[in-house]
Amino acid sequence: MATVIAPPADGTPAPRIRALRIAQCRTVLLLFLGYASCYFCRSDLSVATPLLVDELGRRGISHGDAIVAIGTMASLGVFAYAMGKWFLTSLGDYWGGKRNLLIATGGATIFTLLFASSSLLPVFTLAWIGNRLSQSIGWSALVKVSSKWFSYSRYGTIAAILTCSYLIGDAAARQSMSWLLELGVGWRGLFVFGAAVAGFMFLCNLMLLRESRTEEGHPEPEVNPRNVFSAAATAPRSFRERVLPLLRSRAFVTVCLLGFATTMVRETFNTWTPQYLHDFGNFSVSRAAGLSAVFPAAGAISVLLAGWLSDRLGANARALLLIVGLAATTLAMYVLNAVPQGAAGGVLPVVMIGVAGFCLLGPYSFLPGAFALDFGGKEAAAAASGMVDGTGYLGGVAAGTLMAWLSVRFGWGGMFLALAVVSTLAALGACFLYVLNARAATRTQLSTA
Numbered sequence: 001m002a003t004v005i006a007p008p009a010d011g012t013p014a015p016r017i018r019a020l021r022i023a024q025c026r027t028v029l030l031l032f033l034g035y036a037s038c039y040f041c042r043s044d045l046s047v048a049t050p051l052l053v054d055e056l057g058r059r060g061i062s063h064g065d066a067i068v069a070i071g072t073m074a075s076l077g078v079f080a081y082a083m084g085k086w087f088l089t090s091l092g093d094y095w096g097g098k099r100n101l102l103i104a105t106g107g108a109t110i111f112t113l114l115f116a117s118s119s120l121l122p123v124f125t126l127a128w129i130g131n132r133l134s135q136s137i138g139w140s141a142l143v144k145v146s147s148k149w150f151s152y153s154r155y156g157t158i159a160a161i162l163t164c165s166y167l168i169g170d171a172a173a174r175q176s177m178s179w180l181l182e183l184g185v186g187w188r189g190l191f192v193f194g195a196a197v198a199g200f201m202f203l204c205n206l207m208l209l210r211e212s213r214t215e216e217g218h219p220e221p222e223v224n225p226r227n228v229f230s231a232a233a234t235a236p237r238s239f240r241e242r243v244l245p246l247l248r249s250r251a252f253v254t255v256c257l258l259g260f261a262t263t264m265v266r267e268t269f270n271t272w273t274p275q276y277l278h279d280f281g282n283f284s285v286s287r288a289a290g291l292s293a294v295f296p297a298a299g300a301i302s303v304l305l306a307g308w309l310s311d312r313l314g315a316n317a318r319a320l321l322l323i324v325g326l327a328a329t330t331l332a333m334y335v336l337n338a339v340p341q342g343a344a345g346g347v348l349p350v351v352m353i354g355v356a357g358f359c360l361l362g363p364y365s366f367l368p369g370a371f372a373l374d375f376g377g378k379e380a381a382a383a384a385s386g387m388v389d390g391t392g393y394l395g396g397v398a399a400g401t402l403m404a405w406l407s408v409r410f411g412w413g414g415m416f417l418a419l420a421v422v423s424t425l426a427a428l429g430a431c432f433l434y435v436l437n438a439r440a441a442t443r444t445q446l447s448t449a
Contacts, residue, residue, distance in 0.1 A: 023213065042270075148220075155373040256392075
């Protein structure tokens, strides 16, 4: 953490620097664990899907219809999540990021317990929508609080560390729930376990998290001088004043569209990997749940590497890494499309899922994290993050119903072929973003020459 939290070069006394470092480490840890806990209330549905399909089958619903029903529920949840990203996350710019995180963890706890207490599909759907809607403002809380604790020169690394929160949280949730399944715990137990984890982190953040470093007597951090509000005479006061400058930026709109494509791919893996490994790889339910953790685990390594590189390779490194990562993701999708059932004893699909996670999730993490901080600054960091993520999760809606239909109609290979096309288009969009950023950098250099 010492390399992430650099000391200020302003003659600040060493004890104050040390106190700032400790407070920053505490803040990152609380944000990290708080958001990671939300994924215990999100991965539970994916892990429990084979069990829910079996339960619906005992009620006379066919295997294909059960998958489509659960996919529809997942899509409705993602749509609610997207709407919350667009219209609720900016509340953090008014009342602070801490409140957003408390709503996310508290809402996840309550609605997950509601899901576990029912046996009716409509109640399942209502609880899942409420869960995803409350969690929709969680990530913007991390972005908002980070903008008040860290200078812009560390955005890439801090965003990478915090991005690992949901990747490690997702992997930890899947692995721990796999162990619970091996012990004979049913799907309701998985949901109660997830709610307990989120509830505990709600209490920790309620008592220990501070909104800004100024609350502890430290100076304000530096913001990116190229953010879209840098030339404004006064800070934006309304939602309109925050959103319109962002929408006028072609580069920011491109980032939003890239979020649409990459989130579709990511959410498809998050939703269907256990079911795919169970159906296609012939793994047991518990084994499939454990192996599905390879996607976020490989992604966590990629995120840290990409964040470290982006802060050291220049201003346009993030767009370049997006191009490389998305091109490699496309190749991984084509391989998964061509893999025959039972190939290499089921090992090859698992390996390629890990490759996809490594190639996709590192560059993906820039979109709602470092890019949102770059464009929004501390005035509209939550709004920028919400707009990127909100657009992204509109694409994620397709990961439920559409991908379920493709897998039933054309097989799992058809689903991966569709993801290959999406990844190709996203790689081309990343090329356009690279050009836009290069032109902006050139204009900045000429204006300061």
